[in-house]
Amino acid sequence: xxxxxxxxxxxxxxxxxxxxxxxxxxxxxxxxxxxxxxxxxxxxxxxxxxxxxxxxxxxxxxxxxxxxxxxxxxxxxxxxxxxxxxxxxxxxxxxxxxxxxxx
Numbered sequence: 001x002x003x004x005x006x007x008x009x010x011x012x013x014x015x016x017x018x019x020x021x022x023x024x025x026x027x028x029x030x031x032x033x034x035x036x037x038x039x040x041x042x043x044x045x046x047x048x049x050x051x052x053x054x055x056x057x058x059x060x061x062x063x064x065x066x067x068x069x070x071x072x073x074x075x076x077x078x079x080x081x082x083x084x085x086x087x088x089x090x091x092x093x094x095x096x097x098x099x100x101x102x103x
Contacts, residue, residue, distance in 0.1 A: 005053065007060040016061040018053050026053040028061050028079065036071040036094050037061075042078040058082040059089075066092050073097050 006019045010027075018026040025048040030037040039061070044054045058079055065072045071094035074080040083089050083101060090101055 005056070007057065009061075009064060016057060016064070018057040018060075020048065026057045028057055028076065030061075033073070036073050037065055038073040039076040039079040042076050054078060055082060059086075062089050062092050071095075071097075 004020070005025065008017050008019065009015075010017050013029075014031065015027045015029040017024050024045070026042070026044040028042040029040050031040060032038075042054060042058060044051075044057075059082070061079075062072055062083075072079070072083075072092045073094050074083055074097060080100070083093060087101075090098060093101065
């Protein structure tokens with residue numbers, strides 16, 4: 001079963017959202033810094049767990065960071081785990097945060 005989902009940046013609420021219909025199924029909160037977004041919390045609502053929505057949302061959010069010429073500071077464990085699994089996204093991570101991902 002495929003689920004149509006919409007991805008958006010809800011700048012007013014400082015979070016990226018994945019919507020199924022009109023319902024927010026997942027979100028990733030951030031704080032806006034001078035040249036970066038500090039990711040603080042990512043959540044997938046229980047009814048939507050196990051559908052890959054969290055990964056899809058974080059991929060979108062990091063893509064937006066890249067497009068805007070910003071850096072990501074992954075304080076959120078889910079965002080950090082996503083970056084560890086997808087090292088091609090490491091260039092988006094702020095230089096200060098990057099050493100946590102280099103072994």
